[in-house]
Amino acid sequence: xxxxxxxxxTAWPRVFAHRGLALNAPENTLLAFQRAFEVGATxxxxxxxxxxxxxxxxxxxxxxxxxxxxxxxxxxLSVAELLDIDLGHGQSFCTLEDALTTFPTARFNIDVxxxxxxxxxxxxxxxxxxxxxxxxxxxxxxxxxxxxxxxPGVASSASASIVVRxxxxxxxxxxxxxxxxxxxxxALQIPERSAGVQLVTPRVxxxxxxxxxEVHVWTVNDPAAMRRLFALGVDGIVTxxxxxxxxxxxxxxxx
Numbered sequence: 001x002x003x004x005x006x007x008x009x010t011a012w013p014r015v016f017a018h019r020g021l022a023l024n025a026p027e028n029t030l031l032a033f034q035r036a037f038e039v040g041a042t043x044x045x046x047x048x049x050x051x052x053x054x055x056x057x058x059x060x061x062x063x064x065x066x067x068x069x070x071x072x073x074x075x076x077l078s079v080a081e082l083l084d085i086d087l088g089h090g091q092s093f094c095t096l097e098d099a100l101t102t103f104p105t106a107r108f109n110i111d112v113x114x115x116x117x118x119x120x121x122x123x124x125x126x127x128x129x130x131x132x133x134x135x136x137x138x139x140x141x142x143x144x145x146x147x148x149x150x151x152p153g154v155a156s157s158a159s160a161s162i163v164v165r166x167x168x169x170x171x172x173x174x175x176x177x178x179x180x181x182x183x184x185x186x187a188l189q190i191p192e193r194s195a196g197v198q199l200v201t202p203r204v205x206x207x208x209x210x211x212x213x214e215v216h217v218w219t220v221n222d223p224a225a226m227r228r229l230f231a232l233g234v235d236g237i238v239t240x241x242x243x244x245x246x247x248x249x250x251x252x253x254x255x
Contacts (some may be wrong), residue, residue, distance in 0.1 A: 014236030122150035
């Protein structure tokens with residue numbers, strides 16, 4: 001199973017560094033991405049909002065409250081103002097363009113967080129000639145589909161509504177329905193459990209693989225859980241601890 005271009009053309013199983021590696025580095029910064037890269041991550045999971053002046057900026061949250069203690073939203077500030085904010089360890093917010101160009105061999109799993117970021121993400125990815133090393137996702141199917149339409153050939157994973165239909169179909173033994181639901185995608189990216197329901201089961205993994213997709217599970221930080229999921233056949237994990245995941249794979253002879 002392989003995505004268009006080279007997004008999944010890497011060693012298996014895959015480790016997605018969730019917002020980089022935020023050890024002695026603020027999350028979703030160039031330093032956090034560098035830390036992840038240093039421990040062997042090839043895939044960086046990240047999120048994008050858009051500044052007041054239309055620049056795609058990497059941030060999970062829509063506002064600055066948690067990271068900078070400021071009651072302002074990303075979209076209320078210019079990119080210059082955002083880049084001037086001290087997040088610690090000499091880091092500020094970074095643009096998607098900076099991340100793509102600073103790490104030209106890294107694969108980026110990009111969550112498009114709001115409607116205003118659909119165009120800015122697409123323009124940035126195209127300008128960086130990075131379509132083949134990007135995966136586009138979003139909890140919103142409308143945002144995901146609109147973003148993918150602007151980036152022909154880009155890899156994409158299931159939005160929340162597609163995840164629900166696919167998992168329900170697989171758990172019910174309706175493999176054909178699950179496969180049809182996942183058409184045009186390259187991965188199902190899901191938590192192991194949600195609302196008390198086990199989403200990652202042998203039947204679900206088998207159905208997703210039958211559809212020609214990969215299963216990526218988030219957010220997994222425990223070494224024992226990593227081993228259990230890899231043994232179940234999942235193709236990748238999204239983790240805050242890419243360093244731990246790398247150690248698990250090396251110890252188990254998978255990397």
